[in-house]
Amino acid sequence: MCWFLIFSIFLQLPFEGILTSELKSQLETANESEKIYVIVHMFQRYPYEEIENLSIQEKAKIFKEVAQISQQPLIDYLKQFSEKVEDIKQFWVFNGFHMRATKDIIERIAARNDVWFVSHNAKIELPPIEKGKEIPCRAIEWNIQKIMADSCWAAGYTGENIFIGHIDTGIDTSHPALAGNWSGKWKDFVLNQPNPFDDHGHGTYTAGIICGGDGVGSFTEDIGVAPDVKIISAKVFNGGNPYWSILAAMQWMVDLKVDSGYNIRAVNNSWTSVNA
Numbered sequence: 001m002c003w004f005l006i007f008s009i010f011l012q013l014p015f016e017g018i019l020t021s022e023l024k025s026q027l028e029t030a031n032e033s034e035k036i037y038v039i040v041h042m043f044q045r046y047p048y049e050e051i052e053n054l055s056i057q058e059k060a061k062i063f064k065e066v067a068q069i070s071q072q073p074l075i076d077y078l079k080q081f082s083e084k085v086e087d088i089k090q091f092w093v094f095n096g097f098h099m100r101a102t103k104d105i106i107e108r109i110a111a112r113n114d115v116w117f118v119s120h121n122a123k124i125e126l127p128p129i130e131k132g133k134e135i136p137c138r139a140i141e142w143n144i145q146k147i148m149a150d151s152c153w154a155a156g157y158t159g160e161n162i163f164i165g166h167i168d169t170g171i172d173t174s175h176p177a178l179a180g181n182w183s184g185k186w187k188d189f190v191l192n193q194p195n196p197f198d199d200h201g202h203g204t205y206t207a208g209i210i211c212g213g214d215g216v217g218s219f220t221e222d223i224g225v226a227p228d229v230k231i232i233s234a235k236v237f238n239g240g241n242p243y244w245s246i247l248a249a250m251q252w253m254v255d256l257k258v259d260s261g262y263n264i265r266a267v268n269n270s271w272t273s274v275n276a
Contacts, residue, residue, distance in 0.1 A: 019110050023120040027103050035086065035100040037121035039243060042095040043114050044070040060092075060258040067092040074114060081105055089244065093251040098244040121242045126169065126271065129201045141223045143209070149225045153215045159226025164210055165253040165267030167246065168203030170235040171196050175204055177212035177221060183230035185262065187252055189245040190238040199238065206270045207231055232256065232264060237271070 019027070026036055046066055051059050071090055075097075078085045084105050090097040098121060101109075110118045140150050152158070163183060173182040173196045186196045198204045211229040213222030234249035246269075256262040 018117045019106070020117065020119045022122065023106070023118060026120060027106065030103045032103060035084070035102055036106065037087075037098065037100050037242060037244065038106055039098045039119045039121055039247070040074070040096050040109065041116040041119065042067075042070045042074075043116040044095055046095065057258055060254070063095075064092045067095045070095060070114065071097060074109065074112065078105070078109075089248070091247055091251050093247065093254050098247070119243075121244055123242055124237065124246075124271075126200060126202060126237050129205065141221070144222060144225065147225070150215075153227070157226075158215050159211060159229035162226065162229050163232055163262050163264045164226075164229050165264045166203065166207055166210070166231050166233040167236055167249045167253070167267060167269050168198075168206055168233070168271060169200035169237045170198035170203045171207050171231065171233040172198045172204040175208070175212075177208050177219070177223065178204070178231070179214075181207070181211045181224075181227075181229060181231050183232045183262070185232040185256065186234070187249070188235045189249050189252075190235055193235075196233060196235075198235075202237075202271065203233065203235070206268060207233070209270075210268060232262060 023036075023038060030036060044066055046063055051062055054062075067090070075088065075090070078088065078099070078101075081101075084102040086100050088097055088099040106118060109115055144150050170188070171182070171186075172178070182196065188194075208223050210224055211226050211231060212224035213219045213227050215222060215224075215227035217227075232253065234252060236245045236249045250267070253264060253267050257264045
């Protein structure tokens, strides 16, 4: 079954890869020895429809095999240019990888028929948080009332035993509204700090919307839709951070779900960029 699916998607007709317009602009001003971060997207697609009824572990096995088989010829090719290529990081959460390479290598691989496209590795700049007006405390905030989440609490649906992924600026696990909501899983893709923190505030804010407060308990500022959810947090922002750190965080989340038994139901990516 698995190998049949892999073989069948390799029968698709390839087409020439392309460069994104942003990357083309970078290459126009780059000197011959400069190495530029790029993200390479392979042409081979994952057979989503054919495997929709398989378990997550079975799906992941097929995705990994498709990614490994389709990426390996290009990876082997790039090994010939050790002075021009570095920092290769392969993914299977999507079929591709990031690397740093010189202009001639980037243009060469974009012309291959096993490459879908090569994109720039932009930096995402988060705007500062603007503090809103102080409002009187109330037991149930307007956002909860708007979607009638409190009705779900009354029926016993509070997010208990549910894991939610959280990719943002970090999380302040000591915040009183998040007491008991941290799962114990954290990874910092920016500064590699071992313990959770949030040096911007946006991540703690979005975590609060997910699970801040205790629902029908004694806490007086409930803003979280699912107060008993456990948060798995990845920090990917600290000023201007590249796309690849977000991809790495997504890969980490999927690996936790597939390999470590954390049944992550959703991953929150509630952010934008001032240069988006």
